[in-house]
Amino acid sequence: xxxxxxxxxxxxxxxxxxxGVIVRKNxxxxxxxxxxxxxxxxxxxxxxxxxxxxxxxxxFALYVIAVAAAEVGVGLAMVLLxxxxxxxxxxxxxxxxxx
Amino acid sequence: MFSASTEAAExxxxxxxxxxxxxxxxxxxxxxxxxxxxxxxxxxMKGSEFGIVSMFAALVMSIGAAYQWIQRVNGxxxxxxxxxxIRSWTWWQNDGVSLGIGQHIDGLSITILVVVAFISSLxxxxxxxxxxxxxRYTHFFASLTLFSAGxxxxxxxxxxxxxxxxxELMGLxxxxxxxxxxxxxxxxxxxxxxxxxxxxxxxxxLVGTSVLFFAANDWTQKTLGVSxxxxxxxxxxxxxxxxxxxxxxxxxxxxxxxxxxxxxxxxLHTWLPDAMAGPTPVSSLLHSSTMVVxxxxxxxxxxxxxxxxxNIYGNSVNFIVLIGGVTIVIAAALAFVQNDIKKVLAYxxxxxxxxxxxxxxxxxxxxxxxxxxxxxxxKACLFLGAGSISHSASHHSFDMKKDMGGLRKFMPIxxxxxxxxxxxxxxxxxxxxxxxxxxxIDNVGYAGYNFFMIVGLFGAFLxxxxxxxxxxxxxFGEPRGAAAGEHHDDEHDAHASHDxxxxxxxxxxxxxxxxxxxxxSHDxxxSHGPRESGLIxxxxxxxxxxxxxxxxxxxxPAFGEKWENLKKWVEPRAEVVSVTGIAKPAxxxxxxxxxxxxxxxVDDGHSExxxxxxHSKAEAGKDGGHHYSDCGSKTPVGGVCxxxxxxxxxxxxxxxxxxxxxxxxxxxxxxxxxxxxxxxxNKKLVGLTERNKALGAxxxxxxxxxxxxxxxxxxxxxxxxxxxxxxxxxxxxxxLDGIVNGAGTSTRKTAGWVYRNVDQKLVDGAVNGAGTSxxxxxxxxxxxxxxxxxxxxxxxxxxxAIGALVLVIINF
Numbered sequence: 001x002x003x004x005x006x007x008x009x010x011x012x013x014x015x016x017x018x019x020g021v022i023v024r025k026n027x028x029x030x031x032x033x034x035x036x037x038x039x040x041x042x043x044x045x046x047x048x049x050x051x052x053x054x055x056x057x058x059x060f061a062l063y064v065i066a067v068a069a070a071e072v073g074v075g076l077a078m079v080l081l082x083x084x085x086x087x088x089x090x091x092x093x094x095x096x097x098x099x
Numbered sequence: 100m101f102s103a104s105t106e107a108a109e110x111x112x113x114x115x116x117x118x119x120x121x122x123x124x125x126x127x128x129x130x131x132x133x134x135x136x137x138x139x140x141x142x143x144m145k146g147s148e149f150g151i152v153s154m155f156a157a158l159v160m161s162i163g164a165a166y167q168w169i170q171r172v173n174g175x176x177x178x179x180x181x182x183x184x185i186r187s188w189t190w191w192q193n194d195g196v197s198l199g200i201g202q203h204i205d206g207l208s209i210t211i212l213v214v215v216a217f218i219s220s221l222x223x224x225x226x227x228x229x230x231x232x233x234x235r236y237t238h239f240f241a242s243l244t245l246f247s248a249g250x251x252x253x254x255x256x257x258x259x260x261x262x263x264x265x266x267e268l269m270g271l272x273x274x275x276x277x278x279x280x281x282x283x284x285x286x287x288x289x290x291x292x293x294x295x296x297x298x299x300x301x302x303x304x305l306v307g308t309s310v311l312f313f314a315a316n317d318w319t320q321k322t323l324g325v326s327x328x329x330x331x332x333x334x335x336x337x338x339x340x341x342x343x344x345x346x347x348x349x350x351x352x353x354x355x356x357x358x359x360x361x362x363x364x365x366x367l368h369t370w371l372p373d374a375m376a377g378p379t380p381v382s383s384l385l386h387s388s389t390m391v392v393x394x395x396x397x398x399x400x401x402x403x404x405x406x407x408x409x410n411i412y413g414n415s416v417n418f419i420v421l422i423g424g425v426t427i428v429i430a431a432a433l434a435f436v437q438n439d440i441k442k443v444l445a446y447x448x449x450x451x452x453x454x455x456x457x458x459x460x461x462x463x464x465x466x467x468x469x470x471x472x473x474x475x476x477x478k479a480c481l482f483l484g485a486g487s488i489s490h491s492a493s494h495h496s497f498d499m500k501k502d503m504g505g506l507r508k509f510m511p512i513x514x515x516x517x518x519x520x521x522x523x524x525x526x527x528x529x530x531x532x533x534x535x536x537x538x539x540i541d542n543v544g545y546a547g548y549n550f551f552m553i554v555g556l557f558g559a560f561l562x563x564x565x566x567x568x569x570x571x572x573x574x575f576g577e578p579r580g581a582a583a584g585e586h587h588d589d590e591h592d593a594h595a596s597h598d599x600x601x602x603x604x605x606x607x608x609x610x611x612x613x614x615x616x617x618x619x620s621h622d623x624x625x626s627h628g629p630r631e632s633g634l635i636x637x638x639x640x641x642x643x644x645x646x647x648x649x650x651x652x653x654x655x656p657a658f659g660e661k662w663e664n665l666k667k668w669v670e671p672r673a674e675v676v677s678v679t680g681i682a683k684p685a686x687x688x689x690x691x692x693x694x695x696x697x698x699x700x701v702d703d704g705h706s707e708x709x710x711x712x713x714h715s716k717a718e719a720g721k722d723g724g725h726h727y728s729d730c731g732s733k734t735p736v737g738g739v740c741x742x743x744x745x746x747x748x749x750x751x752x753x754x755x756x757x758x759x760x761x762x763x764x765x766x767x768x769x770x771x772x773x774x775x776x777x778x779x780x781n782k783k784l785v786g787l788t789e790r791n792k793a794l795g796a797x798x799x800x801x802x803x804x805x806x807x808x809x810x811x812x813x814x815x816x817x818x819x820x821x822x823x824x825x826x827x828x829x830x831x832x833x834x835l836d837g838i839v840n841g842a843g844t845s846t847r848k849t850a851g852w853v854y855r856n857v858d859q860k861l862v863d864g865a866v867n868g869a870g871t872s873x874x875x876x877x878x879x880x881x882x883x884x885x886x887x888x889x890x891x892x893x894x895x896x897x898x899x900a901i902g903a904l905v906l907v908i909i910n911f
Contacts, residue, residue, distance in 0.1 A: 002192075021892040030888065076846075077853040078862075084854075095886030096870075 006047035013040035027082060027089045031075045038068045113171045117163035118184045122202040124160050124212060125251035125265075128153045128219075132245040139237040144227070146237040150244040151223045157251060158216035165209045172206070172668050180674035180741060181205070185331060187257050196326065201257035203330050206669030207399055207468060211254045214475045215389050219247040221639035222384040222479070228635035229380055229486055239279055243384070246272035250389055254396070258328035259308045262397070266304065266361070269390045270297050276385060277377040289376035296370035300360015304397075307353030311404065314346035322678055322739065330401060335739040337403035351408025354397065355419060362394030363449045364456055365426040369807050372433075372445040375497075379486030382441055387448045387482050388475035395455040399468055402459070406743045411462045412546060419460025420543070424554045426453030429805070431561035435568065436801045438500045440485045443569045447524065448478055450558060454539050457551060463542035464745050465670045466535055469654050472665075473531035476650055477523040480643035484517040487636050488573065492629030494581040499572040502580035506573055509629040512637045514574050516644035521570055523647040525563040525762045528755070531651030537758050538656070538748075545748030556761055563765030571773040578629070656750040671742035678739055 013036050020033025042061040049057020083089050131153030139146020172181050187201035223243060230236055246269055253265025278290030308328070315336040316327030322339070325332040337347060358364065363371035374386045385391070398405055398419070409417040430449035437443045451474050458467035488503065489495050492510060496502035507514040523530035526537055536559065544552030577583075631637070654665035803809065883894065 018892075018896050022889050022896070024889070027888075030892070073849075074853075077850045078858070080846075080850045081854050081858055091888045094888060 003047055003051050006043055006050075010040040010043040010047070013037075013043065025091050027079045027091055027094075028076075030091065031072060031079065034075075035068060035072065038064055038071075111174070112182055113167070113174045114184060115163075115167035115170070117160055118167045118171070118204055119186070121160070121164050121184070121204045121208075121212070121255055122186060124157050124164075124216070125248050125255060127156045127160070127248075128244045128251065129248035132241055132248060135237060135241040135244060139241065145240075147223065147227050147240045150240040151220065151227075153244060154216060154220040154223055154247060157247070158213075158220050161209065161212040161216045164204065165213055168204070168206060168209050169668055177667065178672060178674060180672045180676050182676075183208075183331070185257060187325075187329075190260075198260055198326065198328065199257055200261050202255045203257045204255060205671065207396075207671075208254045210468060210472055210665075210669055211392075211396055212251060214472055215247065215250050215254065218384055218388050218475055218479050218643075219243070221642060222380045222483070225383075225483055225486070225636055225639045226378075226380040228633060229490055230378060235279065239276070239378070242272050242275045242279075243381075246276070246385060246390070250393070253393060256330070258326065258330060259311070259333070259401075260328050262330075262400070263304060263308065266357075266393060266397075267301070269385075269393060270294065270301070270361075273297070273374070273385050273390055276381040277374050279378055279381065280376075283376075286376040289370075289373040293370040293374045296367055297360045300357045300367055303353040303356030303360070307350045307355075307357065310346060310353060311350040314342055314350065318342075331741065333401050334403040334741045337401070337407045338740040338743060342407065347404060347408040349408075351405050352418060354401070355405070355409075355422075358394030358397055358456070359422060360394070361397075362391050362452045362456065363426075364394070364422050364452065365429050366807060368426060368430060368449045369804065369811065371449055372437075372442050372804075375439070375441040375445050379441065379482060379489065382445070383479045383482035383486065387444065387478040391448060391452060392455070392471045392475070395452060395459065395467065395471055398456070398459045399464060399471075402464055403741070403743055405459070406462075409460065411460065411743075412746070416548065416551075417460055420457050420548055420551055421460075423453045423455070423457030423460055424551045426450065427457065427558035428453075428554060428561070431558050431565065433801055433804060434561075434565040436798065439497045440488070440499045440503070440569060440573060441482070441497050443499075443565060444478065444481050444485060447481075447562065447566070450562065451478070451524070451536075454536055454555065454558065457543060457555065458539035461543040461546040461548050461551065462745055463539050463546070463748075465654070465666050465747070466538035466542055468669060469665055470535035470539060472653075473523065473535045473647070473650050476643050477520040477530075477532060477647035480516055480520040480640060480647055481524065483636070483640055483643065484513050484520070487513045487632040487640065490636065491632040492581070496581050498580070499569060500579070503573045503578075504576045504583075505578040506629055507575065510631045512631055513640060516637075516640040517570065517574070519644040520647045521566045523651075525566055525766070526559055526758065527762060528759055529648070529651070531647055531649065533755070533759070534651035534655050534657070537755055538654075540758060541748045541750070541754055542746070545746065556758055559758055560761050560765040563762040564769035567766045567769035568773055571770065572777065576778050581629075656747075657752070657755065666747075670745065673740060673742045673744040675738040675740055 017033045017036030017040060020036065021030055024030050024033060042064055045057040045061045045064070047057075049055065049061075079089055082094065086093055128150070131149040134149045135146040139149065142148060175181060183203055183205035185201065185203050187199035190198045190200040192198070223240065226239065226243065230239055233239060249265045249268025249272060251265075253262050253269065256262035256265060274290050274294040277293050278287045281287040281290070311333055312327040314327070315333055318336050318339065318341045319325050319327050319329060319332030323329075323332050323335060327333070327336075336342060360367045371386060371391065375382050377386070405411065405419065409419055411417060411419075427450050430446045430453060434443045434446035434450070437446065451470070455467045455470050455474075458464075458470065485497065488506060488510065489497055492506055493502040519530065523532040526532040536555075540552055540555035540559070543555055652662065655662040656666075800806070883890075
C-alpha cells in the first residue's frame with residue numbers, strides 16, 4: 001500500500017531530523033534538521049489527506065510551510081546575531097542559559 | 100513435425116533456477132561496486148578482489164543460465180516459439196501507470212550476458228597488473244564494476260525504462276573511465292566529448308521510448324496486460340498491424356539515433372577514437388567489446404520495431420543499412436592514417452560495428468548478433484595485446500612508428516595472440532570472424548542489397564589491409580624508439596612532442612607511484628628493452644585468442660545444418676502465439692497454430708531431414724512475399740508474434756572463397772606496400788603525399804577525420820553554445836547577482852532591525868527572565884538546564900516519545 005511508503009518516508013525523515021537536532025553542534029545545521037522534522041510532518045499530513053480524500057491535510061501542510069518559513073527567518077537572524085557576537089555558530093559556546 | 104506439435108497442444112518448456120533468477124546477475128556487481136567504494140581502500144588488494152569475485156559470480160550464473168536455456172530450447176521443436184523468462188516487479192506506480200523492473204531472458208540476452216561477464220572478468224584480472232600502483236586504483240575498479248552492473252542490467256532489462264537505466268549507467272562509467280587520468284587535459288576533454296556526443300544520441304532514446312509508449316500502451320494493455328514500455332509488448336505490438344506507420348517509423352528512427360551515438364556509427368563516431376585516452380583495459384572492455392555494442396543490442400532487442408518501422412526486407416534502402424555501410428568504409432579508411440595502435444583498433448571497432456548495423460538493417464539478425472559475440476573476443480584480445488605491448492615493450496607509448504617494430508621476437512605470446520585475433524578480425528577461414536562477418540556480407544547480398552554487399556567486401560579488403568599495416572609496424576621490421584631499448588630519459592621528450600596521447604600520463608603516474616619493486620623488476624631483465632608481459636596479462640590474452648579461434652564454430656553453416664547451434668538457440672522463432680496461450684499454455688494454442696500452419700509449405704516437415712532446411716524455407720519466403728509466416732503486419736486475430744520471420748542466405752563455398760580471397764589480396768598488397776614504405780624506404784613511395792597534390796589532399800582529408808570534429812566543435816557548438824553561454828553569463832552577472840546581493844542586503848538590514856528591536860528588547864528580556872525564574876525554581880532542575888541546546892532538544896523529543904507511547908497504549 002502506498003500510504004505505508006509515505007509514512008515510512010516521513011518516519012525516516014523525522015528520525016534524521018531528530019538525530020540532527022540532538023547531535024549537531026552547528027546552529028545552522030540544527031535549524032536545517034528542524035526543517036526536516038517539519039517536512040516529515042508535512043508528508044504525513046499529505047499522506048493521510050490523500051487517503052481520506054479531503055483537502056484538510058493539504059491546507060495544514062501549507063500552514064506548516066508558512067510557519068516554517070517564518071521560523072527559519074527568525075532562526076537565521078538569531079544565528080547571525082550569535083555569529084556577530086561570538087564569531088562562531090557553535091551551540092557549545094551558548095551555555096549562557098546554564099542554570 | 101508441424102502437425103505433431105499441433106497435436107501436443109501443451110508445450111512444456113523447461114526452466115531452471117539460473118533462468119528464473121537471472122535478474123540477480125546485474126545485482127552482484129552492483130553490490131560489489133558499493134563494497135569497493137566503502138571498503139575497497141582497506142582491503143589487501145585495494146578493492147579489486149570484490150570486482151573480480153563479483154564478475155566471476157556473474158559469469159558462473161550466466162553460464163548456468165545459458166546451459167538451462169539450451170535445455171529449454173532443445174526440449175521443443177524447431178518451429179516453436181520459445182517463451183522468454185520474464186519476471187517483473189513494480190518499481191513505481193503513478194495514476195494507473197505502473198512501471199516494472201525485472202528480467203527478460205531469451206537467447207539474445209543470454210548471449211550478451213555471457214560475453215559481458217566473461218570479458219569483464221578477464222579485463223579485471225588484467226587490470227590488476229596493468230594499473231598496478233595507480234593512484235586511483237580502487238576507483239578504477241569501482242567504475243569498472245559499476246559499468247558491468249549497468250551493462251548486465253541493460254541486457255536483462257524487462258522494459259525500456261530499465262534498459263535506459265543501464266544505458267545511462269554505462270555512459271556515466273564510460274565518462275569516468277575515459278577521464279581516469281584526468282590530470283592530462285586531453286583525457287578529460289576526450290571524456291567530455293564521449294559523454295556529450297553519446298548524450299546527443301540519447302535524446303533519441305528518450306524520444307523514441309516515449310513515442311513508442313504512447314503509441315503502443317493501449318494495445319499492449321488490452322492485449323497482453325503489460326505496459327507500452329515492456330520489450331515483449333513492444334515486439335508484439337510492432338508486428339500486430341496495429342501501429343500507424345508514422346508512429347512506428349518515428350519511434351524506430353529516434354531509437355536508431357541513440358544507437359548511432361552509442362555504437363559509434365557515422366556521423367557520431369568521432370567520440371570513439373578519442374575515447375582511447377582511457378586506460379587500455381577500459382578501451383578493451385567498454386570501447387570495443389561490450390559498451391559500444393549496446394546500440395546494436397538495442398536494435399536486436401526490439402527488432403520488430405525496426406523491422407516494421409524501417410521496412411526491413413522492403414524494396415528501398417533503409418536507414419540502418421545506409422548508416423552501417425557508410426560507417427564501414429569511412430572508419431576503415433581512417434584506420435590507415437593512424438600512428439597510434441589503439442586508434443587503429445578504435446576505427447576498426449567502428450567499422451565492425453558498421454557491419455553489425457548493416458546486418459541488422461538487411462534482416463541478418465543472427466549474423467549480426469553472432470558478430471557481436473565473436474567480435475567481442477578478438478577485439479578485446481587485440482586491445483589487451485596493445486596494452487601488453489605498451490606495458491612491457493614500449494614504455495607506455497602507443498605510437499607504432501616511433502616506439503614499436505620488431506616486437507615478435509621479444510613478445511612471442513602477445514604476438515601469436517595478436518596474429519590469431521587479426522586473422523579472426525579479417526575473416527580468414529577457420530577463425531571466428533569468418534563465420535560471423537561473412538554471414539553478414541552474404542545475407543546483405545541475399546536480401547537484395549547488392550551494392551552494400553560490395554561495400555561489405557570492400558570493407559573486408561580495407562580491414563585486411565590496415566590490420567596488416569598495424570601488424571607490420573608493430574611486430575616486424577627493425578625495433579624503433581622505446582622498443583629498441585632507448586632509455587627512459589628519452590621518453591620525456593617524446594611525451595612533450597605528442598601530448599595528444601593521453602596515456603603518457605599513465606607512464607608518469609605509474610612510475611611515480613610504483614614502489615621501487617617495479618624498477619627492480621625492470622633491472623632483473625637486465626635492460627629497459629622490450630620483454631614479454633607477466634602471466635596476469637598473457638593468460639587473458641591466451642583465453643581470448645582461443646575463443647577468437649574457436650567461437651566461430653558455434654554457428655558454422657559451412658559444415659551443414661548441425662553446426663548452426665547459435666541459430667537454434669538464439670534466434671527467436673516467428674511463430675504465431677495465441678494471446679490466451681500466454682496466460683495458460685493449453686487450449687486455444689493449438690487452434691492458432693493450425694491457422695498459422697495453413698500457409699506453411701507442406702514439405703516443411705521434412706526440413707530436418709533435408710540437408711539445407713533454411714534454404715528451402717527461404718525460397719518459400721521468396722515466392723510468397725517477404726512475410727511467409729503470418730508474423731508481420733497481418734498477424735491473425737487472437738494471436739501475437741514476437742519475432743519477424745527472417746531469411747537466411749544459403750552457404751556457398753564460392754562466395755566464402757571469394758571474400759577470403761579479397762582478404763588475402765588486401766593483406767598481400769598492404770604487406771608489399773609496407774615493406775616498400777617502412778623498410779626499404781622506396782624513394783618513389785616515401786613522401787608521395789607531399790609531392791602529389793591529389794594524394795596529399797586525400798591524406799589531409801583523412802588525417803583531419805573528414806573535418807567532422809571541426810564541423811562539430813568550430814561550427815555547430817560555437818554557433819549554438821557560445822550565444823547561450825554569453826547570454827547565461829549576462830543573466831548571471833546582472834540578474835542573479837542582483838537578486839543575491841539584494842537578498843543579502845535586505846537580510847542584513849532585517850537582521851539588524853531584529854537585533855535592535857526584537858532581540859535586544861524582547862528576547863533578551865525573556866531569556867533573562869526565564870533564566871532568573873529557572874534559577875529561582877530551585878537546584879533540583881539545575882543539572883537539566885545545562886545550557887546545551889542539543890540537550891534541550893533531546894529532552895523535548897524524549898518527552899514527546901513518551902507522550903506518544905502513552906497515547907498509543909491508551910488507545911490500544
